[in-house]
Amino acid sequence: MPNDNKPSHKDLKALDFSSDFIWGVSTAAYQIEGAYSEEGKGTSIWDQFVLKKGNIYAGQHGRVACDFYHRYKEDILLMKAMNIKNFRFSLSWTRILPNGTGEINSHGLEFYDRVIDFCLECGITPWVTLYHWDLPQALEEKGGWTNREVLNWFENYALVCAKHFGDRVKNWMVLNEPMVFTGAGYFLGVHAPGRKGLKNFLPAVHHATLCQAIGGKVLRKIVSEAHIGTTFSCSQITPFSKSSRNIRAAEKADALLNRLFIEPSLGLGYPTESVSILKRIEKYIQPGDIEKSVFDFDFIGIQNYTREVVKHSFTVPYLRAKIVKATERNVQTTLMDWEVYPPSIYEMISKFDAYEGVQKIIVTENGSAFEDYLENGKVVDVERTQFLQNYLKQVQRAKSDGHNIAGYFVWTFTDNFEWAEGYHPRFGLVHINFETQKRTIKSSGKWYSQFLRPTVALTDSENFSREF
Ligand code: IFM
Secondary structure (H helix, E strand, O other): OOOOOOOOOOOOOHHHOOOOOEEEEEOOHHHHOOOOOHHHOOOEHHHHHOOOOOOOHHHOOOOOOOOHHHHHHHHHHHHHHOOOOEEEEEOOHHHHOOOOOOOOOHHHHHHHHHHHHHHHHOOOEEEEEEEOOOOEHHHHOOOHHHOOOHHHHHHHHHHHHHHHHOOOOOEEEEEEOHHHHHHHHHOEOOOOOOOEOHHHHHHHHHHHHHHHHHHHHHHHHHOOOOEEEEEEEOOEEEEOOOOHHHHHHHHHHHHHHHHOOHHHHOOOOOOOOOOHHHHHHHHHOOOOHHHHOOOOOOEEEEEOOOEEEEEEOOOOOOOOEEEEOHHHOOOOEOOOOOEOOOHHHHHHHHHHHOOOOOOOEEEEEOOOOOOOEEEOOEEEOHHHHHHHHHHHHHHHHHHHOOOOEEEEEEEOOEOOOOHHHOOOOOOOOEEEEOOOOEEEEEHHHHHHHHHHOOOOOOOOOOOOEEOO
C-alpha cells in the first residue's frame, strides 16, 4: 500500500494547481440553516425524521443547527476573511415551496436572495445545489421519490429556482449524492424518510436518475451561461483479497456505489450486467426513459472521503458482498469510522474522467471529522489539516497526470448537523459552540486560508474567535 498518509506537504499552495482552479467550501441547507419553521417554511422529511426516537444520535435535530438563517452575513464575512472565493450551499425546497408544489413562499426566495446578493457583494461566487436530501414531507406523504409524479414536482421546483435565481447564480448542481439519499433513505431506512427494501429503493433510484436529467435540462433552458453539474458520492473499492469471489464482490460494490447514477446520465444505462438484482428496476422504466435520463453536464461533482474494502458474503441478500469495516482493518479512521486513504480521491478522479462524455470534474466535497481540541481559546485540529493536505496532494497528482479536474470544495465550512450522527462528528474548518453559536476558526481553517492566499498571513484580528 502506498505510504501517502504522511503529513509532508507543508509547501502545498493553491497556486501549484492553476490560476483558474476553483477553491471553495460546501454546505447543505438542513445541516446549517436552522429556522426550521420560520417565515412560512414547510416541513421536510428531515424535520419529520428527527422526531422519531432512535433515528438520530442523542435525539438531536437541525431545528437550530448553525443558525445560518440568521447568521449568514457573519459566516459569509468569515469566508471572505479566510480568502474563500466559492461557496456551495443548497436550497431548501420547503422554504421555497412549503408543500413541494403549489404556492411559493416569497420569504424563502427572499432569504436566498439575501444570501446570494451578499456573497456577490463579498466577491464570493455562489454554487447552488437544488436538492440536498430535504424532500418536502407533503410529497413524501404521496410516495416521495417512489412516486413517478416526483418528475413533475421536481421539474416545477427546478423551474421556480432557475427563473428566480438564474440571473445571479450561474453554477448549479442538480442532486447531491443520489446514491446516499436513495440507499440510506429508501433501502436501509437510516436516513429520512426511513423507508426500506428494494421496492422503495429501485423506483427511488429510477426517479432520481430522471430528475437529475430533468433538472439539468430546466437549468440549461432558463439560465443563460449556466455551468451545470450534479454530484456523486464515490469511493475506491478494493477487493479484500485476490480471490475471484472477492474480486467479483468488489465489482458489484463498485457498480452500486460508483456507477449507478453516472452511467444512465451518459446514455450507458444502469450497470445491470454487474449487479443482476438491478434488473428489477426495469419494472419502473417507461418507454423513452433511457433517453430522458441523459444530460450533458458541464461538470461532474465527485465527493470522496474514503475507500471501501469489499469481500464476498453469502449472508448479504441480493448483493452477496459486504464492506469490511475500517475499524476491523487496523487503519487510521475518522470519527465516522471511515478509513483515511488519500489515494482514493486520485482513483475516483481518474475513474470518472475516463468516461467519454464527462467534460470536467470538480471535487465538490472532501473533508473529515476528527476530535477538535480547545487550547487557550484556540481550536487545534492537526489531523484535519493533515487529511486535507494529503488528499489535496492526490488531487494535484491527478491534475499533473492530465486529468480534467477543475476545482475543489472542502466539506465543510462550519461544524454542522451530520444527519443521523447528529453534532458529534465535526467536519468544519470553523468550530461552532452549539450552546452559544460562537464561531472559532480552527487551525485547519487558518491553514486553508493561508493555502488559498499564501503570500498574506491572517492578521491577529482575523485569527479571531467571534461571538455573533
Ligand atoms: O455531511 C455529508 C453531506 O451532507 C453529504 N456528503 C457527505 C458529508 C459527510 O458525511
